[in-house]
Amino acid sequence: MHSIKTKLFALGMAVSMLLGLAGCALSTPADVGTIGDVKIPAGVYLLAQYNAYTTASGLADLATGETANDVKAVLKAECTGTIGDEEVTATGAEYVEKLTLRAIEYYAAVETKFAELGATLEDAATAEAADSAQSLWDSNSELYAANGIGKASIEAYLLNAQKASKIQDLLYGENGMTPVTEQDYADYITNQCYYIESVQIPLVDYTTYSMADDEQKAQIQVLADQCMQDLNVQATGETATSAIYAAASTYVPQALAIMGGTMEDATQAMYYAGSQLYTPDDLAAYGSDEYNNLTDSLDAVPMGTWTTIDLGTTLLVARRIDPLVSYTAGDLATMYDLLTSMKSTELQDQFYAEGAALEHALDAGAMKTYSASNIKKNV
Numbered sequence: 148m149h150s151i152k153t154k155l156f157a158l159g160m161a162v163s164m165l166l167g168l169a170g171c172a173l174s175t176p177a178d179v180g181t182i183g184d185v186k187i188p189a190g191v192y193l194l195a196q197y198n199a200y201t202t203a204s205g206l207a208d209l210a211t212g213e214t215a216n217d218v219k220a221v222l223k224a225e226c227t228g229t230i231g232d233e234e235v236t237a238t239g240a241e242y243v244e245k246l247t248l249r250a251i252e253y254y255a256a257v258e259t260k261f262a263e264l265g266a267t268l269e270d271a272a273t274a275e276a277a278d279s280a281q282s283l284w285d286s287n288s289e290l291y292a293a294n295g296i297g298k299a300s301i302e303a304y305l306l307n308a309q310k311a312s313k314i315q316d317l318l319y320g321e322n323g324m325t326p327v328t329e330q331d332y333a334d335y336i337t338n339q340c341y342y343i344e345s346v347q348i349p350l351v352d353y354t355t356y357s358m359a360d361d362e363q364k365a366q367i368q369v370l371a372d373q374c375m376q377d378l379n380v381q382a383t384g385e386t387a388t389s390a391i392y393a394a395a396s397t398y399v400p401q402a403l404a405i406m407g408g409t410m411e412d413a414t415q416a417m418y419y420a421g422s423q424l425y426t427p428d429d430l431a432a433y434g435s436d437e438y439n440n441l442t443d444s445l446d447a448v449p450m451g452t453w454t455t456i457d458l459g460t461t462l463l464v465a466r467r468i469d470p471l472v473s474y475t476a477g478d479l480a481t482m483y484d485l486l487t488s489m490k491s492t493e494l495q496d497q498f499y500a501e502g503a504a505l506e507h508a509l510d511a512g513a514m515k516t517y518s519a520s521n522i523k524k525n526v
Contacts, residue, residue, distance in 0.1 A: 176510065179510050179514050180509035180514075181508045183256075188300060191300055191304060193296065193300070197522060200243050203221060203226050207225070207226050208226070209224050223240070225237075226238070244519075249499060261310040276305035311498065316486075327489060333476040343465050345391075346391060347420070348374065348463070355408070359405070373398070374464045378391070392417050392420050424483050426485070441465075450468065
């Protein structure tokens, strides 16, 4: 498994679609030139290009019958999307080119900064990259081979992500150049995060994958309301974890029974209850600043008060509390990797800007050899 930090710094691309160079004829270029003092391996270029294509294919205005797997159609289609802070409308080929360049600029900026800092990777980080590369290769080798791909470039890509994570620690970590302080973490937790205790009352019977119908949902809503009332009676301070799990054990099996389901092991109900610190990125999954299904509902009641929230597949019985009553800011920073939550976007923007500012000496002929028109989507 990739660490949270590695995912956040992975060139902004889907790890599942990694590419690397292998098995190409000896006449093919080993690299596509340099950005700054960093040589861009052909495999890293192909990785960036493939992922850029995947993004463009999701934005392409395709004709009826055309799909994301129709490479020629995607490259000719009009694509509109956001690259950095800029809204871009271009052909698929142009869009892929812009995204690819941005990705290899990022790669070069990370390599450059890592060298400037004289940084080294711990054995654990290097081993994680190697193990993850092997796993990805084992599961997708046919796709990689069809595109002239090798495991070494997958590993190089993952090592670049580990280097970005290391740079973050060296800049902002506890012993970094400008460390994030305990007070910084406390302010972030208080002002931008939500610490939520919850019981999830299911609206889906996952043994049959059937949704509750209107009548069943109404009955389950009654259960959720009763669960909320029970917890609010106990909420004179911090409700004990045992009380939340007891509520789940009582009401989750009843909700499943209404839908015709059963819970063979009562201890499974514990998986429907718990607590979590939600960072801004976590909260964004529930809506926008204009309306957020999770936060707006919690903001409508006093802090510490339980309420019910319809999230489609779940009736969430939840409340927001102040986690600094029970934990220190430092504890939470470690538990939820708040350094990455607070600094990753800022640092990624810095890498993109620095990469774009480096001198470019890219080989147009080599990049033509690795044209996006050669991408294979089916193996």
